[in-house]
Amino acid sequence: MAVQLTLMAGVAASGLAGLVGLAGPAWSGWPRMVTSVVGLVLIVAAATLFWRGWRDLSDNLTAFPKPLETARLVDTGAYALVRHPLYGALVFIGVGWALFSASPVTMALAGLLTIFADMKARREEVWLMARYDSYGSYRARTHRLIPWLY
Secondary structure (H helix, E strand, O other): OHHHHHHHHHHHHHHHHHHOOOOOOOOOHHHHHHHHHHHHHHHHHHHHHHHHHHHHHHHHOOOOOOOOOOOOOOOOHHHHOEOOHHHHHHHHHHHHHHHHHOOHHHHHHHHHHHHHHHHHHHHHHHHHHHHOOOHHHHHHHOEOOOOOOO
């Protein structure tokens, strides 16, 4: 949890530093305009994915990756798109913020956040496989973090 929060804070702070002029953007002109638009789209997608995942998980939600004893397997809503929509939202917001702020440092930190989210999801899946008989078939038909891609 501490690593995830530290990476999220680093992504936020480094992108903000670029936006307020402490570290100028690495690119400008039309590439900056394009990456800003793509970044905003990813941030909106992240917010949507996070909200839907949070809502769909409902009473099963926990700050830790190990499922609660009373939890049921959720495979509808956002969970029909990806197995880990909350982690996927972190990836989208990190990359989106890096593109919007035109910051290579933020992109590098977003990359580390992506690796961390993937590792955390893989660990969680070990527990989910042990807990739910149907998790294997759900896993076979659903992407891990990024809808339609990964």
